[in-house]
Amino acid sequence: MIPSPDPDSIDAQGHAPGASSHGSWKTYVNGLLLALLLTGGSFWAASSDAIYAPGVPILLAVLAIAQMGVHIVFFLNISSAPDQTNNVLALAFGVMVVGLIVFGSLLIMANLSPHTMSMHELEMMQR
Amino acid sequence: MSAVDASTAPEDVPLSLRGPASTHVLVGFGFWLFLLSDIVIFAALFATYAVLSGQTAGGPTAAELFDRSHVFVETLCLLISSFTCGMGALAVQRSNLRATYFWFGLTFVLGVIFLSLEISEFAALVAAGAGPTRSAFLSAFFTLVGTHGLHVAGGLCWLLIMLAQIATLGWRPMVRQRLFCFGLFWHALDIVWVGVFTIVYLGAAP
Numbered sequence: 001m002i003p004s005p006d007p008d009s010i011d012a013q014g015h016a017p018g019a020s021s022h023g024s025w026k027t028y029v030n031g032l033l034l035a036l037l038l039t040g041g042s043f044w045a046a047s048s049d050a051i052y053a054p055g056v057p058i059l060l061a062v063l064a065i066a067q068m069g070v071h072i073v074f075f076l077n078i079s080s081a082p083d084q085t086n087n088v089l090a091l092a093f094g095v096m097v098v099g100l101i102v103f104g105s106l107l108i109m110a111n112l113s114p115h116t117m118s119m120h121e122l123e124m125m126q127r
Numbered sequence: 128m129s130a131v132d133a134s135t136a137p138e139d140v141p142l143s144l145r146g147p148a149s150t151h152v153l154v155g156f157g158f159w160l161f162l163l164s165d166i167v168i169f170a171a172l173f174a175t176y177a178v179l180s181g182q183t184a185g186g187p188t189a190a191e192l193f194d195r196s197h198v199f200v201e202t203l204c205l206l207i208s209s210f211t212c213g214m215g216a217l218a219v220q221r222s223n224l225r226a227t228y229f230w231f232g233l234t235f236v237l238g239v240i241f242l243s244l245e246i247s248e249f250a251a252l253v254a255a256g257a258g259p260t261r262s263a264f265l266s267a268f269f270t271l272v273g274t275h276g277l278h279v280a281g282g283l284c285w286l287l288i289m290l291a292q293i294a295t296l297g298w299r300p301m302v303r304q305r306l307f308c309f310g311l312f313w314h315a316l317d318i319v320w321v322g323v324f325t326i327v328y329l330g331a332a333p
Contacts, residue, residue: 028213035206039324043199046329057330064325068318075213075314087159094163098170105174123184 031074038067151304158308162315165278169319172274173326176267184262189330192257194248198328201244202320205279208237209317216310222298231290234313238283245276268327275323278316285309 042063045051051059072078078087147153180189215230249269252258259269289309292302 025214025217028210028217031213032206032210035209036203039199039202039206039321042325042329043195043202047195060325060329064321067321071209071314071318071321075209075317076311086156090156090160090163094166097167101167101170102174102177106177109178 027074027077031070034070034074035067038063038070042067151300151307154304155307155311158311162311166315166319169271169274169322172267172271173322176271176327179263179267182263184264186262186265187255187257189264189268189327192252193328195328197244197248198324201241202324204237204241204244205317205320208234208241209314211237212310212313216307219298219303219306224293227293228290231286235283235286235290238279238286242276242279242283245272245279249273272323272327275316275319278319282309282313282316285312 042060045056045059045063072091078084078091080088148156211230211233215227215234218226218230249272252265257265259266286309289302289306292305296302
């Protein structure tokens with residue numbers, strides 16, 4: 001929330017619970033630590049041999065989605081508070097559109113490839 | 128960012144009788160919608176990359192090209208710059224001029240380091256004959272990562288302008304609003320980067 005120019009009212013707003021959409025510095029520190037942990041986990045999972053190889057992409061997807069959630073909650077300060085309903089609804093719509101575009105494209109293209117010529121033949125044609 | 132201004136609208140007044148929301152609520156919500164539409168653009172580029180990531184036309188593949196330690200440093204720069212941007216927003220809230228310059232200055236420096244690392248990576252790829260014209264995979268890669276880089280470059284210009292506005296205009300409400308929107312923009316870019324390093328550089332693409 002943007003405080004008014006009067007410094008006194010800024011302090012009053014900043015301390016009122018739920019009146020400010022900026023987090024405290026603790027929120028940002030917690031967010032940074034969690035994000036660092038998840039980033040480190042992603043890079044470790046991608047390079048390590050400790051994890052069953054076909055499971056690595058799934059683990060990476062889970063870690064990435066978790067980190068996006070951490071960014072949204074701790075950095076963008078989007079929460080389930082009643083005064084945030086519009087923001088959360090817009091976010092839900094955005095996530096739906098993103099899901100339709102990404103998974104829809106992958107599904108359609110994966111479905112098309114058995115019906116078209118092989119990529120090798122296609123490459124031969126393109127030369 | 129809030130849909131209903133809690134400080135001026137008591138809970139017992141129905142939503143329909145509260146009148147229009149204050150400017151900062153509308154600005155925050157409108158900018159949030161813009162960010163979501165920007166993320167939809169990135170979703171289209173992600174989908175393009177995921178579909179084309181295997182189409183290397185006999186050229187180098189993702190596993191051969193990308194240096195993970197390089198990307199890890201880029202990721203850390205952007206993540207920490209997102210944190211310093213948040214600390215800057217808190218300094219703006221306190222009207223603390225020195226802390227604002229310090230945190231946003233740090234954000235700017237980290238953003239410049241990120242961008243220069245990315246440009247050096249692009250230059251190395253092009254010099255090695257793996258430019259955007261080499262294969263469909265590389266076209267998709269340069270479009271996706273380049274669009275993100277352009278957003279970061281735009282954000283850095285915006286940040287410079289905002290620092291100049293603090294210096295010349297002071298703590299006006301509109302300057303605070305613009306700084307708030309800049310913070311949202313910068314955090315959103317970091318969210319997009321999480322997708323980029325997972326799908327492109329760590330190879331989670333199917």
